[in-house]
Amino acid sequence: MSATVPVRLEVNGRAHQVDVEPRLLLVHLLRDRLGLTGTHVGCDTSNCGACTVHLDGDAVKSCTVLAAQADGCSVTTIEGMADGATLHPLQEAFWKDHGLQCGYCTPGMIMAAADLLARNPDPTEEEVRHGLEGNLCRCTGYHNIVRAVLDAAEGVRTGRIETPAPTAAGREAGEELAEEGLGA
């Protein structure tokens, strides 16, 4: 395929302009072109969720989004979750609660959990379990993942840690880009 399309997007607060094959998946743009390899691919069918990122603040499976569709959008990946040396509350909780083993599903799991907590800051265990249904983990049996998400939620609620929604600024920047008329 020779024809390419221009894509402008912001990823983790940084603006990018790239020419891509129309069929290029967002996950491959992030990984192969932008070098953000924290977002993983574990299946071909949008079942595993390892590729979950935030697109304009919402969790999406980046293996099911074309890079071109992200034109004018703001993307947050796992690399954008920590604030400098300060881990995101979910990252901290996954570490403390042993919510990961091989780590392959972890970035997607954290991004999905952040989306869940942004929508429901005070979930029950059952709500966490259903909220993470789109993300597969083979190592942990989910026990400690669920615990970590509940711990992070409690930390935010009790003011120990700040809101887990990471993309307010990014969203604003993405909307600005979109207003320039480059939206897909």
Place this chain on the structure above:
Amino acid sequence: MSATEERVSGNGHVGRRMRRKEDPRLITGRATYVDDMNLLGQLWCAFVRSPEAHAKIVSIDKSGAEARDDVFAVYTGDDLDLASGLPMAWVPPGVEVQTPEHWPLARGEVKHVGDPVAMVVGEDRYAVIDAAEEVLVEYDPLPAVTDPHAALEDGAPLVHESLGTNKIHEWSLGGGDLDAGFAEADVTIERTVVNHRTHGGAIEPRAVLAEDRAGDLTVWSSTQVPHFLRLFLALILNVSEERIRVVAPEVGGGFGSKLQIYGEEVLCAWAARKLARPVKWVETRSESMMAQHHGRDQVATVRIGAKRDGTVTAFHTKIVADMGAYLMLLTPVIPSLGAFVMNGCYKFPAVQTDIVGVFTNKMATDAIRGAGRPEATHMIETCMDQLAAELGLDPLEVRRRNFIPAGEFPYTTALGIVYDSGNYQGTLDKLLEHLDVDAFRREQEELRAKGIHRGIGFSTYTEICGLAPSRVVGPAGVGLQTGLWESAMVRVHITGAVTVYTGTSPHGQGLETSFAQIVADRLGVDPEQVEVLHGDTSTGPQGLGTYGSRSLSVGGEAIARATEKVAAKARAIVAHSLEAAPEDIEVQDGKFIVKGSPDKGMTLAEVAGAAYIPGDQLPPDLEPGLEETAFYDPENFVFPFGAHAAIVDVDVETGKVKVVRYLAVDDCGPAINPMLIDGQLHGGIVHAIGQVLYEQVVYDDTGQLVTGTFVDYALPTAAEVPSFELDRTETPSPTNSLGVKGIGEAGTIGASAAVVNATVDALRPLGVTELQMPLSPMRVWQQIQEAQA
């Protein structure tokens, strides 16, 4: 119940729930898996795979693919100049194993869906997939056989015509007088136990990157066994072993599926040499479903003889093992691993296992988490319940009457296997401290009146792991063509920082942390100062990888021994410096001190300074430096054990089974890091629940793979499983100085029978007396209807 209090000893790190050293890179997206690496000049490859279960290859037209500007090469089986095919490492003395040729690309015939036929090498990830579709293969289909029993019948289509049979081998292990055992039995029951085919399900698919620079070959692979891979690459490519470096960087789960020498690994290395360009391959999930080795797939006929009080007098199992189309690294030996623990936790006086391996037109089976022992345990523990029902006895009472008493260890089973240590009554008693069975039975009655069918099931298991004593499993013993020791090198740097090299190859187990805890206690440093390197054949001594719950009890013991050598030298230096006797030096509060004089001491950094800058402090008879290596070959296996209980609800209208509560008390000896033990059990139990309720690799009668993606092959999600209630007991193993046993597979080995037994318990009032996995809603519903009819 809260799992396990902390039990801290030594310098204070062993026994602690220390959070993992691995995690910072993993939670920030900064870890490096194979697909996270790209090299300058790198090419990509894709494979053309057979859509047929069994066919002759009539012709392969590569011209369309070759004509593309973005394609560098297209290879077929005829193009390969390999010194040998893919390996199978088991040569059991006195047993003939029919072993067909197995080439990385098919030659002449394909034997299963997914069998690789051609390799396309080109410029990028997407282009090679396009190009692979332009390779035109003409097949002449042959009859396929997918049922192992049918495959053994006269006139069945032969998977390998040249072998003249689909029977791979017959192998038996027995001990005690089986005939006498059945003769003295008051009751004999016979059951069929099906253990269906599963997929490993590691979330990271396989990936390989190979580069050759002037004859020095480097292969990065998502593997559990980098040293084995280097060895076999050397043999297959006819390259001297020292010119090959294999790296297993971050590996996204294995569960046995990456304990293999895969054709794709060989082909990437071969093509990288041929083309003098780096070659990379990343598996799609669809490929992994058809071409990663599968697990289980056994049908067993189990006969138990017992006295009226439940005492078992004989236990005989005949296993037909569907091994698929080829024998891969360990394919035929897997059921034999189960045979070694066919005594379970019990004093069965006569035990016999007879195994028949069978070729079918499916992907090969091989080790998947537990590898033979989940199958054995499932047979034993479901049949103990069947026996109890037959005798009208409480299933736990039947188990108790057969348990090997805690006072009789080490215990030699009827099979001649020496169980190192155990306290089966102890784990069961502790389990029942957390679970009031009488109260459950009352609740069960009440719920049943409301139309809720709840059941409880138990499994008390022991398993054999810590692979392995080389003399037992090596060429002269079981017949594996390898040793199974492990190595370690401990290097104290001049600043007192420590680097540990291990021959194990962890891929999620947390061994960088638990190994650091072991070393830190012995050298008086913080685990943060102890770096653990693994998975790179160029960094340390020869090693054997991670599988068979061996990494702590074999690899960790090797580290403990190497560390002890370092500590001995450190004690000599400290004793010399402080004018004390070496035997009076001990580690306390981060220092080597003179016993009784805690103010007199040296830190490891001070010791290292004395070792690397020789002066008055280094005894004249000692070499400079502070670094030691150890190889450890265990004298025996280790035998973890436990008692599990599952509580399930069955929706009798739909047949849907849900695990609502799960409790387990396990014993893997003294904990190094209790948090990691719990994590291994959580994952292991869910792996088993997945097999019981959701997962099954299905081929249709023509050999087409029906479960080709994660849409059809259902791994459990968070919504399908409960939180777990875990506790532990600690019975040290006498096999190693740490007293530890493996825990990576124990959950999977113990759990499946508990869930099946619970489901039968729930449905017994409806007339259901036994169930085969997988307990899909349709199957459970049908069983209920049949029982009611």
